[in-house]
Amino acid sequence: MQSNTRNLTQDVRYEPDETPPPLLSIGLGLQYATLTVASIVLTPAILVGAVGGDEAYLSWVLFAALVVSGVTTVIQSARIGRIGSGYLLLMGSSSAFLAICVTALERGGGGLMANLIIVSSLCQFILAAKLSLFRKIFTPTVAGTVLMLIPVTLAPIIFRKLNDVPADADPSAAPVTAGLTLAVIAAITLRASGAWRLWAAALGIVAGSAAGGIFYGIYDTSRVLDAAWIGWPQLAWPGLDLGFGTDFWALLPAFVLVTLVGALDTIGDGIAIQRISWRRPRAIDFQSIQGALAADSLGNLLSGLTGTVPNTTYAASIAVADLTRVTARVVGMCVGVIFIVLAFLPKLVAVIVAIPGPVVAAYFMVLVASLFILGVRVLMHDGLDHRKGFAVGFAFWLGIAFQLDWIFPEYFQGQWSDLLGNSMTVGGLTVIVLTQFVELTGPRPRRLKTELTLENFPKIDSFLSDFAARGKHTEEMTDRLRAVGEEMLLTLTRPVEEGRAPAGRHLLLVARNDGDAVDLEFAATTDDTNLEDQLALLSEQVTGPPVEQEISLRLLRHYASSVRHQQFHDTDVITVRVGPTASM
Numbered sequence: 378m379q380s381n382t383r384n385l386t387q388d389v390r391y392e393p394d395e396t397p398p399p400l401l402s403i404g405l406g407l408q409y410a411t412l413t414v415a416s417i418v419l420t421p422a423i424l425v426g427a428v429g430g431d432e433a434y435l436s437w438v439l440f441a442a443l444v445v446s447g448v449t450t451v452i453q454s455a456r457i458g459r460i461g462s463g464y465l466l467l468m469g470s471s472s473a474f475l476a477i478c479v480t481a482l483e484r485g486g487g488g489l490m491a492n493l494i495i496v497s498s499l500c501q502f503i504l505a506a507k508l509s510l511f512r513k514i515f516t517p518t519v520a521g522t523v524l525m526l527i528p529v530t531l532a533p534i535i536f537r538k539l540n541d542v543p544a545d546a547d548p549s550a551a552p553v554t555a556g557l558t559l560a561v562i563a564a565i566t567l568r569a570s571g572a573w574r575l576w577a578a579a580l581g582i583v584a585g586s587a588a589g590g591i592f593y594g595i596y597d598t599s600r601v602l603d604a605a606w607i608g609w610p611q612l613a614w615p616g617l618d619l620g621f622g623t624d625f626w627a628l629l630p631a632f633v634l635v636t637l638v639g640a641l642d643t644i645g646d647g648i649a650i651q652r653i654s655w656r657r658p659r660a661i662d663f664q665s666i667q668g669a670l671a672a673d674s675l676g677n678l679l680s681g682l683t684g685t686v687p688n689t690t691y692a693a694s695i696a697v698a699d700l701t702r703v704t705a706r707v708v709g710m711c712v713g714v715i716f717i718v719l720a721f722l723p724k725l726v727a728v729i730v731a732i733p734g735p736v737v738a739a740y741f742m743v744l745v746a747s748l749f750i751l752g753v754r755v756l757m758h759d760g761l762d763h764r765k766g767f768a769v770g771f772a773f774w775l776g777i778a779f780q781l782d783w784i785f786p787e788y789f790q791g792q793w794s795d796l797l798g799n800s801m802t803v804g805g806l807t808v809i810v811l812t813q814f815v816e817l818t819g820p821r822p823r824r825l826k827t828e829l830t831l832e833n834f835p836k837i838d839s840f841l842s843d844f845a846a847r848g849k850h851t852e853e854m855t856d857r858l859r860a861v862g863e864e865m866l867l868t869l870t871r872p873v874e875e876g877r878a879p880a881g882r883h884l885l886l887v888a889r890n891d892g893d894a895v896d897l898e899f900a901a902t903t904d905d906t907n908l909e910d911q912l913a914l915l916s917e918q919v920t921g922p923p924v925e926q927e928i929s930l931r932l933l934r935h936y937a938s939s940v941r942h943q944q945f946h947d948t949d950v951i952t953v954r955v956g957p958t959a960s961m
Contacts, residue, residue, distance in 0.1 A: 389653070389704060397707070402708050404579075406708055407715065412740065412744075413469050413691050420472045420686050421438040421686045440610045441683040442680075444717055445680050450468045451709075453468055453672040454466065454712075456668055461669070462650070463665055463668065465706055465708055466646060466647070467709065470688065470689075474639075478490055488617050491618070492617055493628055497677065497687075501670060504637070506667070506671075506946075509945040509950060521645065521752045523642055523644075523645045524748060525748075526752075526773065527642070527645075527745070528745035530801050535742060537734075541738075542733065558736045558740060562581035562743050596732070601727045601728050604724040606722065614683065643669050643673045644666055646692050653704065673690060693741070696747040700743070700744075771811065772805075772808035775804060776800035823840075823888050825885075833866075837886060840888075842858075844858070854955070861953055866884075885900040894955060901948065938954045939953070
Protein backbone atom coordinates (compact mmCIF):
# COMPACT_ATOMS: atom_id res chain seq x y z
CA MET A 378 0.00 0.00 0.00
CA GLN A 379 2.81 2.36 0.84
CA SER A 380 4.48 2.01 -2.53
CA ASN A 381 1.18 2.50 -4.34
CA THR A 382 0.54 5.74 -2.45
CA ARG A 383 4.01 6.97 -3.32
CA ASN A 384 3.36 6.35 -7.02
CA LEU A 385 0.19 8.43 -6.76
CA THR A 386 1.98 11.42 -5.21
CA GLN A 387 5.50 11.40 -6.56
CA ASP A 388 4.62 13.73 -9.47
CA VAL A 389 3.69 16.66 -7.20
CA ARG A 390 5.19 19.71 -8.89
CA TYR A 391 5.18 22.11 -5.94
CA GLU A 392 4.75 21.03 -2.31
CA PRO A 393 3.12 23.31 0.33
CA ASP A 394 6.45 24.78 1.46
CA GLU A 395 7.69 25.48 -2.08
CA THR A 396 7.10 28.64 -4.10
CA PRO A 397 6.07 28.39 -7.76
CA PRO A 398 6.97 31.20 -10.20
CA PRO A 399 4.85 34.32 -9.52
CA LEU A 400 3.00 34.13 -12.85
CA LEU A 401 2.09 30.49 -12.22
CA SER A 402 0.87 31.29 -8.67
CA ILE A 403 -1.28 34.16 -9.91
CA GLY A 404 -2.55 32.15 -12.86
CA LEU A 405 -3.58 29.23 -10.66
CA GLY A 406 -5.07 31.70 -8.18
CA LEU A 407 -7.26 33.10 -10.94
CA GLN A 408 -8.19 29.56 -11.98
CA TYR A 409 -9.30 28.67 -8.44
CA ALA A 410 -11.18 31.96 -8.13
CA THR A 411 -12.93 31.38 -11.45
CA LEU A 412 -14.14 28.02 -10.17
CA THR A 413 -15.34 29.06 -6.72
CA VAL A 414 -16.42 32.70 -6.83
CA ALA A 415 -19.79 31.80 -8.35
CA SER A 416 -20.46 29.40 -5.44
CA ILE A 417 -19.44 32.05 -2.93
CA VAL A 418 -21.85 34.55 -4.47
CA LEU A 419 -24.70 32.22 -5.42
CA THR A 420 -25.55 30.90 -1.94
CA PRO A 421 -26.11 34.31 -0.26
CA ALA A 422 -27.91 35.55 -3.39
CA ILE A 423 -30.37 32.63 -3.18
CA LEU A 424 -30.77 33.28 0.56
CA VAL A 425 -31.71 36.94 0.16
CA GLY A 426 -33.96 36.21 -2.82
CA ALA A 427 -35.84 33.51 -0.91
CA VAL A 428 -36.91 35.97 1.80
CA GLY A 429 -37.51 38.92 -0.52
CA GLY A 430 -34.60 41.02 0.71
CA ASP A 431 -33.95 44.40 -0.88
CA GLU A 432 -31.08 45.27 -3.22
CA ALA A 433 -29.07 47.04 -0.52
CA TYR A 434 -29.10 43.98 1.75
CA LEU A 435 -28.23 41.72 -1.18
CA SER A 436 -25.23 43.87 -2.15
CA TRP A 437 -24.00 43.91 1.45
CA VAL A 438 -24.32 40.14 1.91
CA LEU A 439 -22.44 39.43 -1.34
CA PHE A 440 -19.69 41.92 -0.46
CA ALA A 441 -19.30 40.45 3.04
CA ALA A 442 -19.23 36.88 1.71
CA LEU A 443 -16.35 37.66 -0.67
CA VAL A 444 -14.32 39.57 1.94
CA VAL A 445 -14.79 36.95 4.67
CA SER A 446 -13.97 34.15 2.21
CA GLY A 447 -10.81 35.97 1.12
CA VAL A 448 -9.59 36.69 4.65
CA THR A 449 -10.20 33.15 5.88
CA THR A 450 -8.65 31.59 2.76
CA VAL A 451 -5.45 33.54 3.40
CA ILE A 452 -5.45 32.47 7.05
CA GLN A 453 -6.29 28.87 6.15
CA SER A 454 -3.34 28.67 3.75
CA ALA A 455 -0.79 30.72 5.73
CA ARG A 456 -1.54 29.10 9.14
CA ILE A 457 -1.28 31.95 11.64
CA GLY A 458 -0.46 30.45 15.04
CA ARG A 459 -2.91 27.63 15.63
CA ILE A 460 -5.45 28.94 13.13
CA GLY A 461 -5.26 27.59 9.59
CA SER A 462 -4.23 24.28 8.06
CA GLY A 463 -1.11 25.48 6.25
CA TYR A 464 -2.37 23.77 3.09
CA LEU A 465 -4.07 24.88 -0.10
CA LEU A 466 -7.65 24.89 1.16
CA LEU A 467 -10.14 27.48 -0.04
CA MET A 468 -12.96 28.93 2.05
CA GLY A 469 -16.36 29.99 0.75
CA SER A 470 -20.08 30.23 1.43
CA SER A 471 -21.65 27.01 2.71
CA SER A 472 -24.80 25.90 0.93
CA ALA A 473 -25.48 23.43 3.77
CA PHE A 474 -26.71 26.36 5.90
CA LEU A 475 -29.05 27.71 3.24
CA ALA A 476 -32.31 26.11 4.45
CA ILE A 477 -31.93 26.93 8.15
CA CYS A 478 -30.65 30.44 7.38
CA VAL A 479 -33.80 31.08 5.34
CA THR A 480 -35.87 29.92 8.33
CA ALA A 481 -33.93 32.22 10.69
CA LEU A 482 -34.39 35.21 8.39
CA GLU A 483 -38.12 34.55 8.09
CA ARG A 484 -38.62 34.20 11.85
CA GLY A 485 -36.35 36.91 13.23
CA GLY A 486 -34.45 38.69 10.46
CA GLY A 487 -30.73 39.09 9.92
CA GLY A 488 -30.02 39.72 13.61
CA LEU A 489 -31.38 36.33 14.65
CA MET A 490 -29.48 34.57 11.87
CA ALA A 491 -26.25 36.33 12.87
CA ASN A 492 -26.65 35.32 16.53
CA LEU A 493 -27.25 31.67 15.64
CA ILE A 494 -24.20 31.59 13.36
CA ILE A 495 -21.97 33.17 16.02
CA VAL A 496 -23.05 30.82 18.83
CA SER A 497 -22.78 27.70 16.67
CA SER A 498 -19.29 28.77 15.56
CA LEU A 499 -18.19 28.66 19.21
CA CYS A 500 -19.06 24.93 19.28
CA GLN A 501 -16.68 24.37 16.38
CA PHE A 502 -13.93 26.33 18.17
CA ILE A 503 -14.31 23.90 21.09
CA LEU A 504 -14.11 20.93 18.72
CA ALA A 505 -10.97 22.35 17.09
CA ALA A 506 -9.26 22.89 20.46
CA LYS A 507 -10.19 19.47 21.89
CA LEU A 508 -10.16 17.30 18.79
CA SER A 509 -8.11 14.65 20.61
CA LEU A 510 -11.10 14.01 22.89
CA PHE A 511 -13.30 13.37 19.83
CA ARG A 512 -10.74 11.38 17.83
CA LYS A 513 -12.71 8.14 18.09
CA ILE A 514 -15.75 9.88 16.62
CA PHE A 515 -14.22 12.03 13.88
CA THR A 516 -12.03 9.29 12.37
CA PRO A 517 -10.52 8.89 8.87
CA THR A 518 -13.29 6.33 8.24
CA VAL A 519 -15.91 9.00 8.88
CA ALA A 520 -13.98 11.62 6.92
CA GLY A 521 -13.46 9.33 3.93
CA THR A 522 -17.16 8.42 3.82
CA VAL A 523 -18.21 12.08 3.93
CA LEU A 524 -15.68 12.91 1.22
CA MET A 525 -17.11 10.19 -1.03
CA LEU A 526 -20.62 11.55 -0.46
CA ILE A 527 -19.75 15.13 -1.44
CA PRO A 528 -20.25 14.31 -5.16
CA VAL A 529 -23.64 12.77 -4.30
CA THR A 530 -24.71 15.94 -2.50
CA LEU A 531 -23.48 18.14 -5.34
CA ALA A 532 -25.04 15.99 -8.08
CA PRO A 533 -28.49 17.66 -8.13
CA ILE A 534 -26.90 21.12 -8.34
CA ILE A 535 -24.52 20.01 -11.10
CA PHE A 536 -27.23 18.46 -13.26
CA ARG A 537 -29.53 21.43 -12.81
CA LYS A 538 -26.71 23.67 -14.00
CA LEU A 539 -26.23 21.36 -16.97
CA ASN A 540 -29.52 22.61 -18.43
CA ASP A 541 -29.26 26.16 -17.11
CA VAL A 542 -29.68 28.06 -20.39
CA PRO A 543 -32.20 30.70 -21.53
CA ALA A 544 -35.60 29.36 -22.57
CA ASP A 545 -35.15 30.61 -26.14
CA ALA A 546 -31.68 29.10 -26.56
CA ASP A 547 -30.96 26.51 -29.23
CA PRO A 548 -31.67 22.98 -27.88
CA SER A 549 -28.10 21.94 -28.70
CA ALA A 550 -26.54 24.80 -26.67
CA ALA A 551 -26.27 22.92 -23.38
CA PRO A 552 -24.94 19.57 -24.67
CA VAL A 553 -22.47 21.17 -27.10
CA THR A 554 -20.93 23.65 -24.63
CA ALA A 555 -20.79 21.06 -21.83
CA GLY A 556 -19.36 18.41 -24.16
CA LEU A 557 -16.71 20.78 -25.51
CA THR A 558 -15.67 21.77 -21.99
CA LEU A 559 -15.35 18.13 -20.93
CA ALA A 560 -13.48 17.18 -24.10
CA VAL A 561 -10.88 19.94 -23.74
CA ILE A 562 -10.26 19.23 -20.04
CA ALA A 563 -10.04 15.46 -20.58
CA ALA A 564 -7.77 15.69 -23.63
CA ILE A 565 -5.29 18.07 -21.98
CA THR A 566 -5.32 16.21 -18.65
CA LEU A 567 -4.78 12.77 -20.20
CA ARG A 568 -2.31 13.61 -22.96
CA ALA A 569 -0.57 16.92 -22.16
CA SER A 570 2.38 17.37 -19.82
CA GLY A 571 4.21 20.17 -18.09
CA ALA A 572 2.61 23.61 -17.96
CA TRP A 573 -0.19 22.70 -20.39
CA ARG A 574 -1.62 20.22 -17.92
CA LEU A 575 -1.83 22.93 -15.28
CA TRP A 576 -4.16 24.96 -17.49
CA ALA A 577 -6.49 22.13 -18.52
CA ALA A 578 -9.41 23.30 -16.39
CA ALA A 579 -9.09 26.98 -17.31
CA LEU A 580 -8.79 26.22 -21.03
CA GLY A 581 -11.84 23.97 -20.88
CA ILE A 582 -13.89 26.75 -19.28
CA VAL A 583 -12.66 29.31 -21.82
CA ALA A 584 -13.47 26.98 -24.73
CA GLY A 585 -16.97 26.21 -23.47
CA SER A 586 -17.74 29.86 -22.65
CA ALA A 587 -16.45 31.06 -26.03
CA ALA A 588 -18.60 28.52 -27.89
CA GLY A 589 -21.62 29.46 -25.80
CA GLY A 590 -21.16 33.17 -26.46
CA ILE A 591 -20.23 33.07 -30.15
CA PHE A 592 -22.54 30.37 -31.48
CA TYR A 593 -25.47 30.32 -29.05
CA GLY A 594 -25.48 33.66 -27.25
CA ILE A 595 -25.88 32.05 -23.82
CA TYR A 596 -23.02 33.97 -22.20
CA ASP A 597 -24.79 36.70 -20.17
CA THR A 598 -23.10 39.82 -21.58
CA SER A 599 -25.82 42.15 -20.27
CA ARG A 600 -24.85 41.34 -16.69
CA VAL A 601 -21.26 42.31 -17.45
CA LEU A 602 -22.17 45.53 -19.30
CA ASP A 603 -24.48 46.75 -16.53
CA ALA A 604 -22.01 46.15 -13.67
CA ALA A 605 -19.70 48.94 -12.42
CA TRP A 606 -15.93 48.56 -12.65
CA ILE A 607 -15.20 49.58 -9.06
CA GLY A 608 -17.64 49.88 -6.22
CA TRP A 609 -18.73 48.86 -2.75
CA PRO A 610 -22.17 48.52 -1.20
CA GLN A 611 -23.90 50.87 1.17
CA LEU A 612 -23.85 49.72 4.78
CA ALA A 613 -26.79 47.36 5.30
CA TRP A 614 -25.50 45.39 8.29
CA PRO A 615 -28.48 43.65 9.98
CA GLY A 616 -27.02 43.95 13.49
CA LEU A 617 -27.32 41.41 16.31
CA ASP A 618 -30.48 40.24 18.05
CA LEU A 619 -29.48 39.88 21.70
CA GLY A 620 -32.95 38.95 22.90
CA PHE A 621 -32.26 35.17 22.81
CA GLY A 622 -35.95 34.44 22.50
CA THR A 623 -37.91 31.30 21.71
CA ASP A 624 -36.93 31.28 18.03
CA PHE A 625 -33.24 31.39 18.95
CA TRP A 626 -33.42 28.31 21.18
CA ALA A 627 -35.68 26.46 18.73
CA LEU A 628 -33.26 26.92 15.84
CA LEU A 629 -29.96 26.60 17.75
CA PRO A 630 -29.82 22.74 17.70
CA ALA A 631 -30.20 22.70 13.91
CA PHE A 632 -27.47 25.30 13.48
CA VAL A 633 -25.11 23.40 15.79
CA LEU A 634 -25.77 20.09 14.00
CA VAL A 635 -25.13 21.58 10.56
CA THR A 636 -21.98 23.22 11.93
CA LEU A 637 -20.69 19.86 13.21
CA VAL A 638 -21.55 18.18 9.91
CA GLY A 639 -19.57 20.95 8.23
CA ALA A 640 -16.71 20.12 10.59
CA LEU A 641 -16.79 16.54 9.28
CA ASP A 642 -16.45 17.96 5.78
CA THR A 643 -13.52 20.12 6.87
CA ILE A 644 -11.79 17.17 8.52
CA GLY A 645 -12.23 15.14 5.35
CA ASP A 646 -10.90 18.01 3.24
CA GLY A 647 -7.95 18.48 5.60
CA ILE A 648 -7.00 14.82 5.39
CA ALA A 649 -7.48 14.67 1.63
CA ILE A 650 -5.33 17.73 0.87
CA GLN A 651 -2.51 16.30 2.98
CA ARG A 652 -2.67 13.01 1.08
CA ILE A 653 -2.00 14.73 -2.25
CA SER A 654 0.37 17.50 -1.15
CA TRP A 655 3.67 15.67 -0.66
CA ARG A 656 5.94 13.68 -2.95
CA ARG A 657 6.73 11.23 -0.16
CA PRO A 658 3.69 10.09 1.88
CA ARG A 659 3.49 11.47 5.40
CA ALA A 660 1.42 10.64 8.43
CA ILE A 661 -1.67 12.82 8.81
CA ASP A 662 -0.84 15.99 10.78
CA PHE A 663 -3.80 16.36 13.12
CA GLN A 664 -2.48 19.68 14.38
CA SER A 665 -3.08 20.91 10.84
CA ILE A 666 -6.60 19.44 10.98
CA GLN A 667 -7.20 21.35 14.22
CA GLY A 668 -5.94 24.49 12.49
CA ALA A 669 -8.30 23.91 9.56
CA LEU A 670 -11.24 23.59 11.95
CA ALA A 671 -10.17 26.73 13.80
CA ALA A 672 -10.00 28.70 10.53
CA ASP A 673 -13.41 27.31 9.56
CA SER A 674 -14.74 28.43 12.96
CA LEU A 675 -13.23 31.88 12.46
CA GLY A 676 -14.92 32.11 9.06
CA ASN A 677 -18.29 31.28 10.63
CA LEU A 678 -17.72 33.82 13.40
CA LEU A 679 -16.83 36.57 10.92
CA SER A 680 -19.81 35.59 8.76
CA GLY A 681 -22.11 35.98 11.74
CA LEU A 682 -20.59 39.30 12.76
CA THR A 683 -21.00 40.68 9.22
CA GLY A 684 -24.43 39.13 8.65
CA THR A 685 -23.67 36.78 5.76
CA VAL A 686 -23.81 33.02 5.16
CA PRO A 687 -21.36 30.80 7.14
CA ASN A 688 -18.11 29.58 5.60
CA THR A 689 -16.71 26.13 4.92
CA THR A 690 -13.74 24.62 3.13
CA TYR A 691 -14.28 24.00 -0.57
CA ALA A 692 -13.47 20.43 -1.57
CA ALA A 693 -13.22 21.60 -5.17
CA SER A 694 -9.83 23.11 -4.36
CA ILE A 695 -8.55 19.62 -3.47
CA ALA A 696 -9.68 18.24 -6.80
CA VAL A 697 -7.97 21.10 -8.66
CA ALA A 698 -4.77 20.57 -6.66
CA ASP A 699 -4.91 16.86 -7.49
CA LEU A 700 -5.43 17.74 -11.15
CA THR A 701 -2.66 20.34 -11.42
CA ARG A 702 -0.25 18.69 -8.91
CA VAL A 703 0.52 22.15 -7.45
CA THR A 704 -0.19 22.30 -3.70
CA ALA A 705 1.88 25.32 -2.68
CA ARG A 706 0.19 27.33 0.07
CA VAL A 707 1.18 30.58 -1.63
CA VAL A 708 -1.40 29.76 -4.31
CA GLY A 709 -4.10 29.68 -1.65
CA MET A 710 -2.95 33.04 -0.33
CA CYS A 711 -3.20 34.45 -3.87
CA VAL A 712 -6.76 33.14 -4.13
CA GLY A 713 -7.70 34.81 -0.85
CA VAL A 714 -6.35 38.15 -2.02
CA ILE A 715 -8.22 37.77 -5.32
CA PHE A 716 -11.49 37.17 -3.43
CA ILE A 717 -11.00 40.39 -1.46
CA VAL A 718 -10.14 42.37 -4.58
CA LEU A 719 -13.16 40.93 -6.41
CA ALA A 720 -15.42 42.26 -3.65
CA PHE A 721 -14.57 45.78 -4.90
CA LEU A 722 -14.77 44.90 -8.62
CA PRO A 723 -18.42 44.14 -9.51
CA LYS A 724 -17.74 43.94 -13.25
CA LEU A 725 -15.12 41.20 -12.87
CA VAL A 726 -17.45 39.27 -10.59
CA ALA A 727 -20.10 39.58 -13.29
CA VAL A 728 -17.66 38.18 -15.89
CA ILE A 729 -17.23 35.04 -13.79
CA VAL A 730 -20.85 34.67 -12.74
CA ALA A 731 -21.93 35.00 -16.41
CA ILE A 732 -20.19 31.72 -17.37
CA PRO A 733 -22.90 29.47 -18.88
CA GLY A 734 -24.38 26.89 -16.54
CA PRO A 735 -23.53 23.87 -18.74
CA VAL A 736 -19.85 24.90 -18.75
CA VAL A 737 -19.78 25.15 -14.94
CA ALA A 738 -21.58 21.80 -14.67
CA ALA A 739 -19.09 20.07 -16.99
CA TYR A 740 -16.16 21.38 -14.99
CA PHE A 741 -17.71 20.16 -11.73
CA MET A 742 -18.19 16.70 -13.24
CA VAL A 743 -14.42 16.42 -13.57
CA LEU A 744 -13.89 17.67 -10.03
CA VAL A 745 -16.37 15.41 -8.25
CA ALA A 746 -14.97 12.34 -9.99
CA SER A 747 -11.59 13.18 -8.47
CA LEU A 748 -13.14 13.84 -5.05
CA PHE A 749 -14.71 10.39 -4.95
CA ILE A 750 -11.33 8.76 -5.61
CA LEU A 751 -9.73 10.90 -2.89
CA GLY A 752 -12.29 9.58 -0.42
CA VAL A 753 -11.45 6.01 -1.43
CA ARG A 754 -7.74 6.74 -0.90
CA VAL A 755 -8.37 8.04 2.61
CA LEU A 756 -10.37 4.92 3.51
CA MET A 757 -7.82 2.51 2.04
CA HIS A 758 -4.93 4.21 3.82
CA ASP A 759 -6.79 3.95 7.14
CA GLY A 760 -7.44 0.24 6.51
CA LEU A 761 -10.80 -1.41 5.86
CA ASP A 762 -11.60 -4.53 7.86
CA HIS A 763 -15.01 -6.18 7.59
CA ARG A 764 -16.52 -3.92 10.28
CA LYS A 765 -15.35 -0.66 8.73
CA GLY A 766 -16.24 -1.96 5.29
CA PHE A 767 -19.82 -2.65 6.36
CA ALA A 768 -20.13 0.74 8.10
CA VAL A 769 -18.80 2.65 5.08
CA GLY A 770 -20.86 0.72 2.53
CA PHE A 771 -24.10 0.94 4.50
CA ALA A 772 -23.62 4.64 5.32
CA PHE A 773 -22.78 5.46 1.71
CA TRP A 774 -25.88 3.83 0.25
CA LEU A 775 -28.14 5.11 3.03
CA GLY A 776 -26.87 8.63 2.31
CA ILE A 777 -27.70 8.22 -1.38
CA ALA A 778 -31.15 6.80 -0.57
CA PHE A 779 -32.12 9.74 1.64
CA GLN A 780 -30.64 12.24 -0.78
CA LEU A 781 -32.89 10.84 -3.53
CA ASP A 782 -35.98 10.43 -1.26
CA TRP A 783 -36.06 6.67 -1.74
CA ILE A 784 -36.81 5.81 1.91
CA PHE A 785 -40.33 6.63 3.16
CA PRO A 786 -40.29 10.29 2.12
CA GLU A 787 -43.85 10.74 3.39
CA TYR A 788 -42.60 10.37 6.97
CA PHE A 789 -39.78 12.90 6.70
CA GLN A 790 -41.25 16.32 6.05
CA GLY A 791 -40.45 19.85 7.19
CA GLN A 792 -37.22 20.16 9.19
CA TRP A 793 -36.67 16.40 9.00
CA SER A 794 -36.69 16.67 5.23
CA ASP A 795 -34.11 19.47 5.33
CA LEU A 796 -31.90 17.50 7.70
CA LEU A 797 -32.16 14.04 6.10
CA GLY A 798 -32.18 15.27 2.52
CA ASN A 799 -28.41 15.76 2.62
CA SER A 800 -26.36 12.64 1.90
CA MET A 801 -23.34 13.93 3.84
CA THR A 802 -25.48 14.46 6.96
CA VAL A 803 -27.10 11.02 6.78
CA GLY A 804 -23.96 9.15 5.72
CA GLY A 805 -21.70 10.94 8.19
CA LEU A 806 -24.02 10.39 11.15
CA THR A 807 -24.64 6.76 10.14
CA VAL A 808 -20.97 5.85 9.96
CA ILE A 809 -20.40 7.59 13.32
CA VAL A 810 -23.22 5.57 14.95
CA LEU A 811 -21.99 2.28 13.48
CA THR A 812 -18.34 2.80 14.39
CA GLN A 813 -19.32 3.86 17.92
CA PHE A 814 -21.48 0.75 18.22
CA VAL A 815 -18.45 -1.37 17.38
CA GLU A 816 -16.39 0.58 19.90
CA LEU A 817 -18.92 0.27 22.72
CA THR A 818 -19.77 -3.41 22.18
CA GLY A 819 -16.18 -4.58 21.72
CA PRO A 820 -13.99 -6.15 24.40
CA ARG A 821 -13.72 -3.95 27.45
CA PRO A 822 -10.36 -2.17 27.49
CA ARG A 823 -8.03 -1.94 30.48
CA ARG A 824 -6.35 1.34 31.38
CA LEU A 825 -3.22 2.41 33.22
CA LYS A 826 -2.34 6.01 34.01
CA THR A 827 1.13 6.77 35.27
CA GLU A 828 3.87 9.37 35.13
CA LEU A 829 5.91 9.28 31.94
CA THR A 830 9.30 8.23 33.34
CA LEU A 831 11.61 5.27 32.84
CA GLU A 832 11.29 4.47 36.53
CA ASN A 833 7.69 3.40 35.91
CA PHE A 834 8.62 0.67 33.43
CA PRO A 835 7.99 -2.13 36.01
CA LYS A 836 4.45 -0.81 36.49
CA ILE A 837 3.82 -0.81 32.70
CA ASP A 838 5.44 -4.23 32.28
CA SER A 839 3.31 -5.67 35.07
CA PHE A 840 0.15 -4.14 33.56
CA LEU A 841 0.83 -5.70 30.14
CA SER A 842 1.74 -9.08 31.63
CA ASP A 843 -1.47 -9.15 33.67
CA PHE A 844 -3.49 -8.07 30.62
CA ALA A 845 -2.00 -10.89 28.55
CA ALA A 846 -2.71 -13.42 31.32
CA ARG A 847 -6.35 -12.31 31.62
CA GLY A 848 -6.72 -12.58 27.86
CA LYS A 849 -5.12 -16.06 27.86
CA HIS A 850 -2.52 -15.03 25.29
CA THR A 851 0.45 -17.24 24.48
CA GLU A 852 3.86 -16.73 26.04
CA GLU A 853 5.17 -15.43 22.71
CA MET A 854 2.36 -12.87 22.50
CA THR A 855 3.00 -11.82 26.10
CA ASP A 856 6.67 -11.24 25.37
CA ARG A 857 5.73 -9.25 22.28
CA LEU A 858 3.38 -6.99 24.26
CA ARG A 859 6.00 -6.40 26.96
CA ALA A 860 8.63 -5.60 24.32
CA VAL A 861 6.34 -3.05 22.65
CA GLY A 862 5.66 -1.47 26.03
CA GLU A 863 9.39 -1.15 26.69
CA GLU A 864 10.24 0.31 23.28
CA MET A 865 7.32 2.75 23.40
CA LEU A 866 8.34 3.97 26.86
CA LEU A 867 11.91 4.50 25.65
CA THR A 868 10.64 6.39 22.60
CA LEU A 869 8.19 8.55 24.55
CA THR A 870 10.61 9.47 27.34
CA ARG A 871 13.54 10.27 25.04
CA PRO A 872 12.39 13.89 24.33
CA VAL A 873 12.17 14.52 28.09
CA GLU A 874 15.60 13.00 28.75
CA GLU A 875 17.13 15.10 25.95
CA GLY A 876 15.52 18.32 27.19
CA ARG A 877 13.23 18.70 24.15
CA ALA A 878 10.05 18.32 26.16
CA PRO A 879 9.05 19.40 29.69
CA ALA A 880 9.11 16.88 32.48
CA GLY A 881 6.15 15.94 34.67
CA ARG A 882 4.09 14.45 31.85
CA HIS A 883 1.71 11.54 32.25
CA LEU A 884 1.00 8.49 30.14
CA LEU A 885 -2.38 6.87 29.61
CA LEU A 886 -2.05 3.29 28.33
CA VAL A 887 -5.19 1.57 27.03
CA ALA A 888 -5.09 -2.12 26.06
CA ARG A 889 -7.87 -3.86 24.15
CA ASN A 890 -8.20 -7.36 22.68
CA ASP A 891 -9.31 -7.66 19.05
CA GLY A 892 -9.48 -11.33 18.20
CA ASP A 893 -5.97 -12.77 18.29
CA ALA A 894 -4.44 -9.28 18.13
CA VAL A 895 -4.12 -6.56 20.76
CA ASP A 896 -4.46 -2.81 20.26
CA LEU A 897 -2.35 -0.66 22.57
CA GLU A 898 -3.00 3.07 22.78
CA PHE A 899 -0.35 5.34 24.32
CA ALA A 900 -1.59 8.89 25.01
CA ALA A 901 1.05 11.38 26.17
CA THR A 902 2.59 14.75 25.40
CA THR A 903 5.92 14.40 23.62
CA ASP A 904 7.62 16.54 20.96
CA ASP A 905 6.99 17.38 17.30
CA THR A 906 8.47 14.13 15.94
CA ASN A 907 5.97 11.83 14.28
CA LEU A 908 6.66 8.18 14.97
CA GLU A 909 4.96 7.02 11.74
CA ASP A 910 7.28 9.20 9.69
CA GLN A 911 10.30 8.00 11.64
CA LEU A 912 9.38 4.37 10.94
CA ALA A 913 8.89 5.18 7.25
CA LEU A 914 12.40 6.66 7.10
CA LEU A 915 13.87 3.29 8.05
CA SER A 916 12.88 2.01 4.60
CA GLU A 917 14.29 5.04 2.78
CA GLN A 918 17.88 5.46 1.66
CA VAL A 919 18.23 8.74 3.55
CA THR A 920 19.75 9.92 6.79
CA GLY A 921 17.48 8.65 9.52
CA PRO A 922 17.29 9.06 13.28
CA PRO A 923 20.31 8.61 15.60
CA VAL A 924 21.63 5.06 15.94
CA GLU A 925 20.20 4.47 19.44
CA GLN A 926 16.77 5.71 18.40
CA GLU A 927 16.91 3.76 15.14
CA ILE A 928 17.49 0.51 17.02
CA SER A 929 14.43 1.20 19.19
CA LEU A 930 12.33 2.02 16.12
CA ARG A 931 13.43 -1.13 14.29
CA LEU A 932 12.55 -3.26 17.30
CA LEU A 933 9.16 -1.56 17.53
CA ARG A 934 8.52 -2.19 13.84
CA HIS A 935 9.48 -5.84 14.32
CA TYR A 936 7.15 -6.44 17.24
CA ALA A 937 4.17 -4.34 16.02
CA SER A 938 1.85 -5.10 13.14
CA SER A 939 1.09 -1.41 12.63
CA VAL A 940 1.85 1.93 14.27
CA ARG A 941 -0.33 5.06 13.90
CA HIS A 942 0.72 8.37 15.44
CA GLN A 943 -1.86 11.17 15.80
CA GLN A 944 -0.36 14.48 16.95
CA PHE A 945 -2.72 17.05 18.46
CA HIS A 946 -1.88 20.35 20.13
CA ASP A 947 -2.64 19.06 23.61
CA THR A 948 -1.56 15.43 23.35
CA ASP A 949 -0.02 12.71 21.19
CA VAL A 950 -1.84 9.42 20.64
CA ILE A 951 0.12 6.43 19.35
CA THR A 952 -1.88 3.31 18.50
CA VAL A 953 0.12 0.11 18.17
CA ARG A 954 -1.45 -3.10 16.91
CA VAL A 955 0.34 -6.24 18.05
CA GLY A 956 -0.42 -9.43 16.14
CA PRO A 957 0.29 -13.01 17.20
CA THR A 958 3.08 -13.35 14.61
CA ALA A 959 6.13 -11.26 13.79
CA SER A 960 5.73 -8.16 11.62
CA MET A 961 7.56 -8.14 8.30
